[in-house]
Amino acid sequence: MGLERFDSGHAAEVYDYIICGGGTSGCVIAGRLAEDLNAKILVLEAGPDNADLENVHMAGGWSKNFDSETDWNIVTEPMKHVDDRRVNCSRGRFLGGSSGVNGTLCIRGTRQDYDDWGLDEWSGDKMFDYMKKSETFHPKAWHKSDDSVHGTSGPLHTEPHDLAPISESVKQSLIDAGLPYHPDMFSSGESPHGCGDVPRTVHQGIRSTAADFITKSQRRENITIKTSVTVDRILFSDDSGEPTAMGVSTISQSGVKIDYQARKEVIVSAGAYCSPPILMRSGIGPKSQLEAHGIKCIVDSPGVGQNLQDHVLCFIFYEVSEPGLTNDYLAYHDNAIASTYQLYQEKKTGLLSTFPFGIFAYARLDERLADSELWRNAKREEGRDPMGLTKDQPNIEFWNTELYGGPKQFADFPVDHKHAFALCTLLFNQHSRGSVTLASADPSQNPVVDHAYMSHPLDMLLMSEACxxxxxxxxxxxxxxxxxxxxxxxxxxxxxxxxxxDWEPHVRQGATTCYHASGTCAMGKDGDGNAVLDGRLRVKGVRGLRVADVSSIPRVNNGHTQMVAYGIGEGAAEMIKQDAKERRMGAGVHGLKV
Structure with missing residues (x-):
């Protein structure tokens, strides 16, 4: 493999922009680029359309999408510091991607999180504006929202979540522990130490997904969507002296190989696990790794597939003595799920109309770690703690489930009229870094994923104290x-x-993914040898190619990544439009045809 050229007799379909991946960022980019009715856009998605996938639109059915054709079925390598366990890294494999299987949570983090990227194009203020642009927020009378941070005209519909009784109880205990209530703190980023309500990507009982940017009322004739098509690699021309992305080579579900041509740009938006393999199969990545799989290296880019980050998560379960506090009776007791499902089908209400997470909190742990020699002696930058965070950024996040539930391995359902919930503990800004590497040059093979959870001692210290x-x-x-x-x-x-x-064994045995994989095609400034992209998401060393999804972020935010993926999509679309305009203006000045 190497530089490939479309010959003059090639019958490939031609588009202005080809977007490789119909997940969260990819759909946003396609929808925004299509606002220019003269632009011709192709979206390539490996999985099926989501229109008829009930467990996408019914938020309570989220886990039914896993371990099937609608899941990438990625499993980590055994990880030494969590008892050599392997962890399922389920991702949505259908139009809309993981926006159709996630926890529906809109937790932006803090502005400092994005300022810490050190890239002028992606400041905290800009990212908050991009996230706001995607949203139409639907307020509720009981919730005191900060209207300044919520959007009113985006395709993504959000609303506050009505708390179950157990969540009201947990809320009071959080306040007692010195985590005061700030209703909309997870939208505004106003506090690193407090509790609040989290808006959800659900409205009128229906999950809102990124696919809504290019379907339903946003469907435009200048977008072509091809599902069940896997992108093998990018095709390049070197007519300009520098490799230039000219199109993509794909494989259909039936095994037919088809090429598509791009006049302007190819945008890879396949996520933190799948964007690096596309680049690597195309000859962009660590040279030694590519050559080991018989792939000719076009750009030796050692950062491709490295810098893998996530938020490690632990569930702590409790049995409740009183009935009616949790929602277990609506799911697990007797034949309750049948009537719960019927209620959803008829009215789009009830347990299955939302995601069973309750109240949320951020916390700083400085004072609680003052007795730790490891914490006291750890290296730190001025104004930051040993985890690299300022006093205005949280170390951890808590939330409760509103019934027993979690990853599929948690199968101790309280079917005998008992009641249980979990307190979930999530670690921010972990020092451990993992990797995504090729298993094969075959695009049908999943990559090798190693998250290396808890491989840094400070991560174990923070997570144990948080639990x-x-x-x-x-x-x-x-x-x-x-x-x-x-x-x-x-x-x-x-x-x-x-x-x-006492908590270290629990962390080793229970640490799991929060599905926030990020950073494997990271942006960076000039001179950063590990940066795959520049600050405008352009792949270094080639032309006409960008990566735009959460793989592009240098450091995962101290929140959840759903809204970041929307923000990256919005920002990418603006930059692509700006760059196209500048090219047109430059061509006009020089009398060239664009």
């Missing part, structure tokens, strides 16, 4: 201490843990 803090909140808080019957299932004893060290 300890979370358990104290539940066991001591006035909203929850009188309703906790014990751990769930009852062979766990974490409600008696008092030392930080």
């Amino acid at each position: 300890r803090f979370g358990n104290e909140i539940i066991m001591n808080g006035s909203g929850t201490k009188h309703i906790i019957k014990g751990s769930w299932p009852d062979n766990l004893t974490h409600h008696t843990y008092t030392k930080r060290e």
Whole structure:
């Protein structure tokens, strides 16, 4: 493989822009570029359309999309520091991508998170504006929203989540623990230490996904959507002396190989796990790795597939002594799920109309770690803690489930009229870094993913202390201490843990993904040898090619990545339009034909 040329007799379909991946960022880019009715856009998606996928539109059916053709079915390598466990990294493999299987959460993080990227194009203010642009927020009377940060005209419809009784109880315990209530803090980024409500990408009982940017009322004739088509590699010409992306080579579900030609740009938007393999199969990546798979290296870019980040997550389960606090009775008791499902089908309401996460909190852990020698002696930059965060950025996040639930391996459902919930603990800005590497040059083979969870001792320290803090909140808080019957299932004893060290085995045994994989095609400034992209998402060393999804971000935000993916899509579309305009103006000045 190497530089490939479209010959004059090639019958490839021709478009202005080809977008490789119909996930969150890709759909946003396509929808925004199509606002120019003269632009001809092709979206290539490996999975099916989502129009008839009930468990996409019904948020409560999210997990039914996994371990099937609608999931990429990526599993990590065994990870040494979490007991050599492998973790499922489920991702949406259909139009709309992971916006159709995620927790529907709109948690932007703080402006400082994006300022920390050090790229003028992606400041905190700009990112918050991009995220706002995608949104139409639907307020509720009980929720005090910050209207200055919410959009009113985007294709993504959001609304606050009505809390179950258990969430109101957890909220009170969070406040008791010194985490004051700021209703819209997860939209405004106003506090690194407090609790609040999180808007969801659900409106009138229907999940809103990125596919809505190019379907339904946003469907435009200048967008062509091809589903069940896998992108093998980018095709290049070197007529200009520098490799220039001219199109893509694909394989259909039936095995037919088809090429498509791009007049202006190719945009790769396949996510943190799948964008690096497309670049690598195209000859862009670590030279030694490419050559090991028989791929000719066009650009030796050592950062491709490196810098893999995520937010490590641990669930801590509790049994509740009183009925009606959790929503288990609507899902697991007797034949309740049948009537719950019927309610959704008839009225688009009830348990299945939303995602069963409750109240959320951010927390700083400085004071709680003051007794740790590791924390005190760790290197730190001026004004930042050992995790690289300022005092205005959170170390961790908490939230509760509103019934028993979590990853599929959590199968101890309270079917015998018992009631359980989890406090979820999430670590921000971990030091551990993983990788995405090629298993094969065959595009049908998933890449090799190693998240290397907990491989840095500070990550274990922070996560253990966070679990300890979370358990104290539940066991001591006035909203929850009188309703906790014990751990769930009852062979766990974490409600008696008092030392930080008690929690390390729980972290090793329970650490899992929060599905926030990022950073594997990172942007960076000139001179950064590990940067794959420049600040405008352009792949270094070639022309006409960008990567625009969460793989492009240098450091994962201290929030969730759904809104970041929308923001990257909005920003990418603006930059692509600006660059096209400048090319037209330049061509006009020089009398050239564009």
